[in-house]
Amino acid sequence: MYEAVIGLEIHAQVKTRTKLFCANLNDPEERHPNVHVCPICMGHPGTLPVLNKKAVESVIMAGIALGCTIAKHSKFDRKNYFYPDLPKGYQISQYDMPLCEKGHIRVGEKNIGITRIHLEEDAGRLAHDAQGASLVDFNRAGMPLMELVTEPDIRTADEAVEFARKLQMILQYCGVSDANMEKGQMRCEVNISIRKPGEEYGTKVEIKNLNSFAVVRSAIEYEIKRQAVVLGEGKKVVQETRGWDEKKQATISQRLKEQAHDYRYFPEPDLPTLTIGKDDGSTGDGGIDLEKIRASLPELPEQKAQRFQTEFGISEKDVGVIIAQKEAAAFFEHTVSEIMEWLKESSHDSEEDQKKCIKIAVNYFNTDVRKLLNETGTPITEMLLTAENFAELIVSMHQGTVTSTIAKVVLEEMFRTGKDPSNIIEEKGLGGVQDAGELEAMAKEIIAANEKAVADYKNGNQNALQFLFGKLMAQSKGKADPKAGRELFIKLLK
Numbered sequence: 001m002y003e004a005v006i007g008l009e010i011h012a013q014v015k016t017r018t019k020l021f022c023a024n025l026n027d028p029e030e031r032h033p034n035v036h037v038c039p040i041c042m043g044h045p046g047t048l049p050v051l052n053k054k055a056v057e058s059v060i061m062a063g064i065a066l067g068c069t070i071a072k073h074s075k076f077d078r079k080n081y082f083y084p085d086l087p088k089g090y091q092i093s094q095y096d097m098p099l100c101e102k103g104h105i106r107v108g109e110k111n112i113g114i115t116r117i118h119l120e121e122d123a124g125r126l127a128h129d130a131q132g133a134s135l136v137d138f139n140r141a142g143m144p145l146m147e148l149v150t151e152p153d154i155r156t157a158d159e160a161v162e163f164a165r166k167l168q169m170i171l172q173y174c175g176v177s178d179a180n181m182e183k184g185q186m187r188c189e190v191n192i193s194i195r196k197p198g199e200e201y202g203t204k205v206e207i208k209n210l211n212s213f214a215v216v217r218s219a220i221e222y223e224i225k226r227q228a229v230v231l232g233e234g235k236k237v238v239q240e241t242r243g244w245d246e247k248k249q250a251t252i253s254q255r256l257k258e259q260a261h262d263y264r265y266f267p268e269p270d271l272p273t274l275t276i277g278k279d280d281g282s283t284g285d286g287g288i289d290l291e292k293i294r295a296s297l298p299e300l301p302e303q304k305a306q307r308f309q310t311e312f313g314i315s316e317k318d319v320g321v322i323i324a325q326k327e328a329a330a331f332f333e334h335t336v337s338e339i340m341e342w343l344k345e346s347s348h349d350s351e352e353d354q355k356k357c358i359k360i361a362v363n364y365f366n367t368d369v370r371k372l373l374n375e376t377g378t379p380i381t382e383m384l385l386t387a388e389n390f391a392e393l394i395v396s397m398h399q400g401t402v403t404s405t406i407a408k409v410v411l412e413e414m415f416r417t418g419k420d421p422s423n424i425i426e427e428k429g430l431g432g433v434q435d436a437g438e439l440e441a442m443a444k445e446i447i448a449a450n451e452k453a454v455a456d457y458k459n460g461n462q463n464a465l466q467f468l469f470g471k472l473m474a475q476s477k478g479k480a481d482p483k484a485g486r487e488l489f490i491k492l493l494k
């Protein structure tokens with residue numbers, strides 16, 4: 001049986017206002033070709049690059065989040081090659097002095113080592129039309145790109161995907177990259193070889209341009225089988241670059257692997273060596289202040305997950321769903337603080353009330369709200385449902401003034417219109433049994449049937465009132481007006 005040895009090379013577009021070496025906009029959403037271009041990113045002779053400080057700071061922030069050592073000195077190098085989307089004939093990248101080295105991401109029970117993270121410029125984009133002509137769009141040329149390389153510590157497709165997912169989340173939480181794979185903002189390359197356990201590493205193959213987690217998984221699984229067949233026939237695996245063919249569901253050979261010396265790397269003469277921070281903690285000559293970046297590091301997904309579990313008592317599984325998206329986690333946290341406000345106002349804010357409300361919130365958020373988001377294809381950032389309104393609905397459910405049947409109707413309407421729950425309940429006639437006499441008759445029946453609760457209430461137990469009122473809500477199918485219903489019992493039990 002063979003074991004796979006896998007290392008990843010992951011590129012992510014760095015979020016900055018402008019490109020890496022010039023003042024053109026870094027706008028990945030631009031639809032018109034060749035708008036954000038200038039003599040610098042088109043590589044005209046005599047132009048000089050000016051380094052974007054924000055891009056450097058962003059990569060350093062990613063490095064800190066990933067436990068890397070940040071270089072005191074770093075420099076840029078020219079990587080020379082010819083390709084129609086590379087106007088200068090070389091790419092400004094980093095060769096032997098990357099910004100960050102030696103980090104890791106925890107995957108399952110082990111740490112997957114990060115060899116390095118460096119900053120480089122992206123190339124343009126080729127498009128091929130129906131007549132067989134090729135077109136070049138240089139909007140992307142010169143956009144900042146971070147490249148992260150892992151150690152060959154990964155052994156399975158699962159580990160590779162989990163690593164990539166965790167990295168994606170960390171970059172998104174840090175605001176370094178939107179890292180949307182569908183939009184090409186994050187791209188994965190897989191290096192893979194197989195061996196018998198305990199043997200030396202085998203010859204690796206590089207699989208390029210994998211643009212979804214599913215494809216990363218399929219390519220690895222396919223390649224493990226292919227290499228096993230090659231070795232099984234007594235042949236050798238050829239070191240090469242392969243691509244993923246979606247139709248064939250197979251990796252296909254593209255070209256023999258180039259070596260570092262093929263690129264004739266040499267130091268970029270037009271950019272000075274970068275000094276990052278000073279030994280005394282002050283700012284380096286590039287104006288890069290390490291301490292400031294460290295201090296601005298936001299809470300990372302794993303820390304947030306821990307906190308949600310201990311502070312809010314949410315299970316690990318539920319937390320996993322909530323924190324998978326930074327905006328979802330923020331919405332949820334906002335909801336919890338609004339719930340606390342509502343509870344305080346209602347003077348029923350024991351720890352038990354809080355825990356119960358949070359539990360309802362988790363259930364509705366991870367099922368009903370998510371379902372609405374998916375069905376309508378709404379990004380959570382554009383959702384009309386507000387945390388305030390969501391919290392109000394949750395607390396009403398907890399207090400028994402809104403039944404779960406009505407809550408579902410109200411939630412859908414809140415999601416569709418952004419209105420608050422009390423408005424919707426009034427408009428749709430979901431609250432308030434209109435006939436006061438009918439309501440009073442119901443309440444009297446309930447009082448007669450629940451002697452113990454009545455006695456408890458008369459002995460000062462407020463929860464007993466809540467209990468009786470809950471019965472009224474149930475009997476009126478959630479339509480009793482919360483305020484009137486409660487007052488009714490107080491009146492009848494005087």
Ligand code: ADP
Nearest residue numbers: 005006007008150151152191192193201202204
């Ligand atoms: P190259 O010089 O061919 O680019 P590197 O040493 O820079 O190779 O490694 C590139 C990537 O390949 C890294 O992610 C590394 O972890 C991975 N890698 C290195 N050796 C192997 C191997 N034998 N099998 C699988 N992956 C490997």
Ligand code: MG
Nearest residue numbers: 009149259260
């Ligand atoms: Mg390499």
